[in-house]
Amino acid sequence: MVQPLSYLKESPSQTAGPYVHIGCTPNFAEIEGVYPQDLGHEMITGNVQGQRIRITGRVIDGTGTPLRDALVEIWQPDAAGLFNSPAETRGTADPNFTGWGRCASDMTTGEFAFDTVKPGAVPFVDGRMQAPHVTLWIVARGINLGLHTRMYFPDEADANAADPILSRIEHQARVKTLIGADKGDGHYHFDIRLQGHNETVFFDI
Amino acid sequence: MTNGYVNRDRRWHPPSITPDYKTSVARGPRHAPLSFPTTLVEETGPVFGHDMLGERDNDLILNFASGDGMAIGPRIIVHGQVRDEFGRGVPGALIEVWQANAGGRYRHKKESYLAPLDPNFGGCGRCISDEQGFYEFRTIMPGPYPWPNTMNDWRPAHIHFSIFGHGFAQRLITQMYFEGDPLIWHCPIVDTIPTREGIESLVAALDMARTVPMDARAYKFDITLRGRRQTMFENRMEGL
Secondary structure, three states: OOOOOOOOOOOOOOOOOOOHHHHHOOOOOOOOOOOOOOOOOOOEOOOOOOOEEEEEEEEEOOOOOEOOOOEEEEEOOOOOOOOOOOOOOOOOOOOOEOOEEEEEOOOOOOEEEEEEEOOOOEEOOOOOEEOOEEEEEEEOOOOOOOEEEEEEOOOOHHHHHHOOOHHHOOOHHHHHHHEOEEOOOOEEEEEEEOOOOOOOOOEEO | OEOOEOOOOOOOOOOOOOOOOOOHHHHOOOOOOEEOOOOHHHHOOOOOOHHHOOOOOOEOOOOOOOOOOOOOOOEEEEEEEEEEOOOOEOOOOEEEEEOOOOOOOOOOOOOOOOOOOOOOOOOEEEEEOOOOOEEEEEEEOOOOEEEOOOOOEEEOOEEEEEEEOOOHHHOEEEEEEEOOOHHHHHOOOHHHOOOHHHHHOOEEEEOHHHOEOOOEEEEEOOEEEOOEOOEOOOOOOOOO
């Protein structure tokens, strides 16, 4: 016999279901007067440093249909590569930038949108720099465990080529599923494909 | 000090494609996910201060009610601890909940169940765990309801939970079920969880010790988030 480790198991995930908006974006769901505003609707809270950008996208199922009931969250550092988080020990992030956004897919078009800043680079565990990117987390009816992925930038080809994560992807043809499309004037579009030939690379982190 | 999160046990969670829950068939990714150790990106996360909370945010009986109104249904307290896999309480965790009313009807424009809305019930609430990770809110018992999957599927009574721990790697959405509900064992969504032990870890126990006499019953629901390794010894895998 040995001593039992007695560790706990993580609570199993369950789908967010079709009514995730009630809990996470109640004002969007027209439940007004409970919270003054939906959390994460604003990432820039003042005179922010860096280049302002807009990220739009859709979550698309295996039949090619955009999800109209998805909830997308993004998490990223500020323009200098610092996170607005107590776990950030390398410096103090821009106080006018939260780094976190949450957006429900439009109930008609399925599009989500974030007004944010272009993120700075952040080191990997071995000190190499990761290319600038935003992390996305997607939940919806029919998704059993929230999906982590990343959007990298098309105008960062050199940094992308040296990125420790992108270079680890065995099927390099899939790297393009993680690169946003440049729509000009700081607008990037990122479609997330849940299945099919161009299925987005999702992360087990 | 290395602070990476312990990897997620994906055999414990529902798989991506679960054909008996039909919606997952076209929405669940088919490729294997790419595994790598957590980096600063996933080890950080947004923080939510208690000052953001309104007085009634954790009281679903009153937070949407008008005048002297109250939500209709059996009154309950739901409480528990947010802790990590090592048993450490997680303070400052944001917990957002949503649920159907006592008749099993959600307040949502895409909801079409014939059961009526309760004018005094919105169905959302939130709270932040205390220094030891404990949380509490008050609500009414949600009703079970039918949903389109096979011709006759019913959801057991449940409350949806969205939880933020300290790192984005811990982000989790799940559902709480109620002790003794026979529908738990008939539900294709519950059944996406591979093991009975896993399912039972989402079933809250009736907690007579925390029941408020002549007022509200209590259910205890502990939530476990991924654990964070904390060691003075660096342990970096070759080539990662």
